[in-house]
Amino acid sequence: MNTSALFTDFYELTMAQGYWKHGLDTEAVFDMFFRRHPFHGGFSVFAGLDPLLAILESIRFHQDDLAWLESQGIFETGFLRYLEDFRFKGDIWSVDEGETIFPQVPLLRIHAGLVEAQIIEGLVLNTINFQSLIATKSSRVSMAARNGAVMEFGLRRAQGFNGAMSASRASFIGGSAATSNALAAKDLGIPAMGTMAHSWVMAFPSEREAFEAYADMYPKGTTLLIDTYDTLASGLWNAIAVGRRLAEQGRSIGIRLDSGDIDYLSRKVREALDKNGLENATIVVSNELDEEIIERLVSEAAPVDVWGVGTHLVTGGKEASFSGVYKLAAVKRDGSMEATMKFSDNPEKTTNPGVKEAYRLFDENGMAIADVLALSDEKIEMGVMKTFYHPSLDPRRFSFASCREPKRLLERVMAGGKRLRPPLALEVIRERRAASLASFDHTFLRFLNPHVYKVSVTEELRKLKLGFVERFRGVNPAS
Structure with a gap:
């Protein structure tokens, strides 16, 4: 180089x-x-x-x-x-x-x-300022999550190629546990993590078929996105059906929420999962999260296990620069x-x-x-x-x-x-x-x-x- x-x-x-x-x-x-x-x-x-x-x-x-x-x-x-x-x-x-x-x-x-x-002045400031900003933001987000894991989901919202790679690196230093950025995971040794997109669900004839296909392909880590159509009336119950089948095989699932009232929905989802014998299922949430939102949800005991944070983590959110x-x-x-x-x-x-x-x-x-x-x-x-x-x-x-x-x-x-x-x-x-x-x-x-x-x-x-x-x-x- x-x-x-x-x-x-x-x-x-x-x-x-x-x-x-x-x-x-x-x-x-x-x-x-x-x-x-x-x-x-x-x-x-x-x-x-x-x-x-x-x-x-x-x-x-x-x-x-x-x-x-x-x-x-x-x-x-x-x-x-x-x-x-x-x-x-x-x-x-x-x-x-x-x-x-x-x-x-x-x-x-x-x-x-x-x-x-x-x-070298500009190079020094460009490199240190951005990564210090994101590492600080990631530390705050991770502190807010307390015992919950933070996943960096910011690639598509990052400011360009180098911004995405630098942000993934700094986010991991700051406390995030994994990244959705596959290249950063490969080049930097950060654990990779991903769920699915709404397009996966929409590409199948039915939501249930989409969930079944994904669970069969990835038996060691199945996280189902349940808000493509109707979170509580459709997505949750299709996920529970798949989860109960997997539980018989000794496997557990994750449920992801990407919209709506996270506090309310996570409680309803947790209640339904537990009533159906899926106490080990994890709840992953995303959607414009930052440390303030996470801190409030944690203080209210929202039953969230994993926080997927993207835009506000990899851009610095309200703070444009260090x-x-x-x-x-x-x-x-x-x-x-x-x-x-x-x-x-x-x-x-x-x-x-x-x-x-x-x-x-x-x-x-x-x-x-x-x-x-x-x-x-x-x-x-x-x-x-x-x-x-x-x-x-x-x-x-x-x-x-x-x-x-x-x-x-x-x-x-x-x-x-x-x-x-x-x-x-x-x-x-x-x-x-x-x-x-x-x-x-x-x-x-x-x-x-x-x-x-x-x-x-x-x-x-x-x-x-x-x-x-x-x-x-x-x-x-x-x-």
Whole structure:
């Protein structure tokens, strides 16, 4: 796989030529972080790392890419020759994929030449933002389902081919148990799951014949869609007839509802199944589900075993994007690295300068209580009382000594443009996500008015940031 480096915003290329022309292709450090949780939530899930690293290992400009750039009439021949040999040769530190993440904490720290680091910005954000959005959504849906299984049914509603594949991957990381996307199941090792469509039922002379034929073909997993004609008057009783025949053979069935009042219908279906000796039959529901609908149905004890979630899972539903950004944190000048900072009247958009580490602190029970940003030469040690500050420079602060060994969140995953470890199985990343979420109190994870998790900076980082603020405020644009 050789990915075109043209998968970037056009202005990255015009800036890259400017860096090259002015001799500014020096070492730089960029942070990728995000500003707010999606879905008005209290947590997010990091996803997309392995696909990103795979692309970065192979990214380059092909001859037709360079010919197109030349045709634009603004790129110099020398710069195009420079791009002929373009490869990403940088180093990357990253949060573990599947980790629970919070605003302002660097998810990726990229050390590379300024041209390289600038050109890959769009790719980094496109890959991480979408998969983190969907992994977060999937986590919320799975949490809402509690003991019920979540199946990702979103292929036909996903935003294009790559959107569907990426969404299936991220959904599985987030907690869905299987996918309807056959190619994703094959390529990514996700369990495949499917029922039947209304067209199967309509293609047969009768609903009963359609059910019988399907059950005979797939004896180990028969789920019958009962709402093609009349759910309670027809579909349910034809399914029960087939189910009773299969029960005599030691086999069980599933019933799928894809329309109507799920609460009411699932209760009527469960009652009829149980009265006819089909207590082991499962009820699968779908139809525009999201975490809010599922949470309500679960709280009302609707007898649903499996939740098929499509549109709202693979698109993010009400949330169109993840708020990840990519900002310059340091650049080499005169042989040494100098911190840089973007200043804004909006405190949320003022960045944290310098090469930084991120640590997670824990209480005596091993529960996470805060993430702390520190300069790379600082250490956060267990049992040492320190004062930490709000990253927006408001006066809020707190003093704390981590009762457990602080967890260093950023680990080196790529050196010289080569990944340092093979890709992880998705099941491993999925289990990591579950373990990470389990280390947070439920108040941070609840959907309604979640408690705000602390993200703070050390005193040294705060001083560096304040120094930049004073410098910027002292600038007279007219001078």
